[in-house]
Amino acid sequence: MLRLAMTTDAETFERVRGPLADRGVEVGHVRAKERALRVSSGEAGGETAGTAAVDPDEFDGFDVGLVYPTRLMEGAVVDERLGVPWVNGRDAVVTSRNKAGVLARLSAAGLPTPKTTLVSNPVDESVVVDAVADFSYPVVVKPNSATRGVGVATATDLDSLLGVVDYLNLIHDYRATGDKSFLIQEFLPDARDYRAMVVDGEYAGAVERELDDDALAAGRWKHNVHRGATARGVELDPPARGLAERAAGALGIDYLGVDLLATDDRLVVNETNARPTVDAATKYEDAFYDRLAALIRRTANQE
Template identity: 80%
Template sequence: MLRLAMTTDAETFDRVREPLAARGITVKHVQTKERSLRVSDGERGGGGGDDSDEAEFDGFDVGFVYPSRLMEGAVVDARLSVPWVNGRDAVLASRNKAGVLAALDDAGLPTPRTTLVSNPVDEAAVTEAVAAFSYPVVVKPNSATRGVGVATAGDLDSLLGVVDYLNLVHDYRATGDKSYLIQEFLPDARDYRAMIVDGAYAGAVRRELSADARERGRWKHNVHRGAEATGVDLPERGRELAERAADVLGIDYLGVDLLAAGDRLVVNETNARPTVDAATKYEPGFYDRLAGLIERTAART
């Protein structure tokens, strides 16, 4: 059996183990964070670490997706020495929201009106950047996930107030990404996550907050913030848009976030480390195709 290294032990790990085992792929967790990782042993060389350290990383044929923490990931990647279904480049490309939207827009795919602001800038630059938008606008960090730091601003003073907080964060020298996005707000938009496996549509979920949460003014339909994901039969238009987005980015395994508002359907974000939901929410043959992608990736060694 193939041995697949997975660097997450959350929902995806629990859901994929049995279906992939039934298809000849053993899934094992490799811890990459909240631990110590031996880097080298000085003069001894030979890959670093004692025998127990080496045994932890031995025997794998392929990795699922590159670790979310890139610094730790570099060490684990060296120890495992396997090809990844989604490697470092794919994870980095998808994490850069502005880069994704720019590439998709350049390819003619529909996206929300978006402007990247690279700090430090003064208030005049922010005012100029938002001039083409109608309020409210969405303000979001360029490389955060799970809806972290995303806010709306209903007027210029509110926007500048949000930016003040971003400036405090970006003033810290160790902050890597000092950019953020100003984006048009699509009211009452329906939020979908389409799953692409081996470049083809493999199913979708609609993410939606409860009616009570929406009545209280909540609007971010992130599952990690309480929204529920329900399997849906995404129309052909949405399927084709998700597949085209994955093709433009060159990422075979990808979550594509779509927003539908009125007659508009746009790609809002992508995720090269997408959570796998219950199999009932995907197309028949989802795990056959996922297993096939893993096997072909392993064959690259």
């Protein structure tokens, strides 16, 4: 039985344990954040002498990890303690987290993306005015590295845009804030929001994220499941499947959630996620777990 380390114990962990165990992959949780992690034993002799004093047994016996920890500082310690290859390593996590970098790479590869401009704070107000000059309102404003829809807003005119930017400037004043950039992006009204899963270069299923009528009537528009939207399994058409696969190929990430926005006349890649939440198996292709288990096994054997 192959042992897989996962650094999340949320929905995905519980959903994948059974199906992967049926395919010869035992899933274990390794806690990577909101805890104390001893870095060294303080004794001479290097790693061997220190290993017994560093969380004994917790990191032992794993063959492979699924996704590198999202907190990179803690991740470096966990990675060293585990000493295993990752399906999605540090480079994949860093690449996907950078929304602007993803869109720039995909656009350069000829893939359709929303019209987007990156603004790197701090800048004068005039820079923001110039950056939005060739956009039509409303526009979307989003922090470059945030997840789950955190900090994402719409601006209906220049005054409201500058108000959102003032808020971001305030947040960015904190020294602990790393990425101080944000995106100004075209707003696609009434776009359908899909999360396609790509496993080892192949489309493996998708969900459509939807708001209920009450949320829509209240003026909400963000389709993040963590913000109350529901995810319904759907069959994407061949162009959408192909776009998701091309996005994963352009980024070189083996296990990827690709967020697609579709209107009556456009289909674009909006974002990607190298730490995708896995939904119920009924919402994916029949071979989803077969492909995932094969990718995990191949990654372990590359060590």
